[in-house]
Amino acid sequence: MYNSLLSFHSIVRWLVLITLFFSIYRALKGYFKNTTFSKLDNLIRHWTATVAHIQLLIGILLYTQSPIVTYFFKNFNASISNINTTFFGLIHILLMVIAIVVITIGSALAKRKLKDKEKYKTIAIWFSIALLIIFIAIPWPFSPLANRPYIR
Numbered sequence: 001m002y003n004s005l006l007s008f009h010s011i012v013r014w015l016v017l018i019t020l021f022f023s024i025y026r027a028l029k030g031y032f033k034n035t036t037f038s039k040l041d042n043l044i045r046h047w048t049a050t051v052a053h054i055q056l057l058i059g060i061l062l063y064t065q066s067p068i069v070t071y072f073f074k075n076f077n078a079s080i081s082n083i084n085t086t087f088f089g090l091i092h093i094l095l096m097v098i099a100i101v102v103i104t105i106g107s108a109l110a111k112r113k114l115k116d117k118e119k120y121k122t123i124a125i126w127f128s129i130a131l132l133i134i135f136i137a138i139p140w141p142f143s144p145l146a147n148r149p150y151i152r
């Protein structure tokens with residue numbers, strides 16, 4: 001269960017990144033070219049938020065199964081000073097939840113805007129902020145916080 005969740009969580013990270021990049025690209029293109037906000041644009045906005053929510057659910061499940069997280073809470077005083085355990089026990093979950101809240105707000109605000117240009121602008125701004133936070137909170141092989149493979 002734990003290993004499957006970890007692999008799945010690792011793979012879905014790429015879906016989160018691809019959908020966010022694509023949304024931002026479409027939003028910027030639409031904004032600067034003054035195009036109509038199409039049904040496809042709306043689907044992309046919707047699916048970007050949905051993929052992020054799926055990753056949130058997998059993350060929550062993984063959080064309850066992870067031996068690192070269990071160790072972190074059982075040995076809180078000792079592990080709080082260890083960046084590897086603190087990263088998965090606190091930093092990762094905190095930053096990712098913030099990022100997903102940002103995506104959710106951005107998506108909901110864009111949906112309610114009346115002008116197409118405003119929809120594009122809202123998506124571009126909120127999704128870019130979320131992408132930045134997610135990028136920082138992913139344990140990339142090159143991250144100074146914690147290191148994991150690109151794919152598991």
Ligand code: HEM
Nearest residue numbers: 010013055056059060062063066067068088093096148152
């Ligand atoms: C956009 C959101 C997220 C992304 C892109 C993401 C990405 C990742 C990646 C790439 C890993 C490393 C996987 C590996 O070891 O191969 C990881 C680990 C982990 N993530 Fe997330 N994550 C996200 C959200 C969350 C959330 C919201 C939670 C908790 C509620 C969470 C909990 C965890 C845990 C506990 C681990 C480490 C488990 C372990 O090694 O035992 N993640 N995440």
